[in-house]
Amino acid sequence: MPARADFSIVELRPWLGHIVLLEAIEGGADFRYVLFGARLVQTFRFDLTGRRVSECIAEIGPLALQEYRDVYRSRQPLVSSRLAHLVPHKDHVTIDKLALPLSPDGRAVDQILAAIFADLDAGD
Secondary structure (H helix, E strand, O other): OOOHHHOOHHHHHHHHHHEEEEEEEHHHOEEEEEEEOHHHHHHHOOOOOOOEHHHHHHHHOOHHHHHHHHHHHHOOOEEEEEEEOOOOOOOOEEEEEEEEEEOOOOOOOOEEEEEEEEEOOOOO
16 A cells, blocks of 8 residues: 555646545544545535535435445545536536555555546436
8 A cells, every 4th residue: 555655736736626635533433534626626516625524414315325335445446437416517427436555555545546537427
């Protein structure tokens, strides 16, 4: 598993608006949004930075928390694609996500780096 320090802002620049960085808390039972990309804020019309995933179920649904718990426990990347009801101005949106576990020592996950892309044309 890579560490957060293995990624530079310059390397991530093309994806920064779609990046989510989560801090594992409570032994991986929950996560706090350290960063919720500006493009995601613009698309979904909410900013989750600083909030716990468990507090955001109304906005993001219950599946996201389970996905992050799975990444934490398995220490493996997760790729998901699903139709969601998340955007107030659209009936449906397709969410594509890549979530990577991050570890400072190669053993224990302390953060998850995710890239999330939303297809606003889905469901039209």
